Amino acid sequence: MIPDKDKEELRVRSIRNGSVIDHITAGNALNVLRILGITGISTAIVSVVMNVPSKRLAFGRKDIVKIEDRELVPAEVDKIALIAPQATINIIRDYEVVQKKLVVLPDLITHVVRCPNLNCISNSAEPIYSKFRVLDSFVLRCSYCESIIDSDIATYLI
Numbered sequence: 396m397i398p399d400k401d402k403e404e405l406r407v408r409s410i411r412n413g414s415v416i417d418h419i420t421a422g423n424a425l426n427v428l429r430i431l432g433i434t435g436i437s438t439a440i441v442s443v444v445m446n447v448p449s450k451r452l453a454f455g456r457k458d459i460v461k462i463e464d465r466e467l468v469p470a471e472v473d474k475i476a477l478i479a480p481q482a483t484i485n486i487i488r489d490y491e492v493v494q495k496k497l498v499v500l501p502d503l504i505t506h507v508v509r510c511p512n513l514n515c516i517s518n519s520a521e522p523i524y525s526k527f528r529v530l531d532s533f534v535l536r537c538s539y540c541e542s543i544i545d546s547d548i549a550t551y552l553i
């Protein structure tokens with residue numbers, strides 16, 4: 396019999412250096428990868444764990460993402476707040492957690508989500524990046540046309 400604690404460890408192997416994004420709202424691991432620009436063509440070594448039990452999160456489930464040899468910087472961490480406001484970012488060096496960061500909701504986000512208004516100038520051929528003011532968790536207002544996104548932010552991710 397493998398004790399529960401060790402089973403937990405077996406889900407994902409330890410990494411020597413990199414970032415562990417923990418306490419991601421269950422179901423959002425792939426959106427976190429999208430926000431970080433990690434796609435099928437990237438060479439990053441990434442482990443994803445979905446729907447593991449968590450005492451801390453709503454519905455008792457969370458996702459975890461582990462990225463080797465990459466330390467997330469504040470601008471990346473804050474974008475994660477849009478879809479996983481309870482996430483914690485652990486920076487790992489030589490197998491140890493050397494830093495733990497909470498995500499902070501940014502005031503403005505540029506080129507992260509597209510405007511739902513198809514006539515918005517940020518959706519035109521003009522070389523303009525989308526820009527949204529973050530009014531609250533999960534509520535964004537387009538700085539060009541004032542359209543509001545207040546649900547399903549993930550579906551608007553660029």
Ligand SMILES: Nc1ncnc2c1ncn2[C@@H]1O[C@H](COP(=O)(O)OP(=O)(O)OP(=O)(O)O)[C@@H](O)[C@H]1O
Nearest residue numbers: 408409410411415417459461483485487490491492
């Ligand atoms: N070397 C490592 N390789 C991979 N994952 C790691 C490594 N060290 C820690 N982790 C993971 O990083 C997260 C944070 O580790 P920590 O030891 O701080 O756990 P914790 O005390 O449960 O923290 P928290 O209070 O944030 O939940 C956990 O999900 C843990 O499994």
Ligand SMILES: [Mg+2]
Nearest residue numbers: 417418449451
């Ligand atoms: Mg924990």
Ligand SMILES: [Zn+2]
Nearest residue numbers: 510515537540
């Ligand atoms: Zn707009």
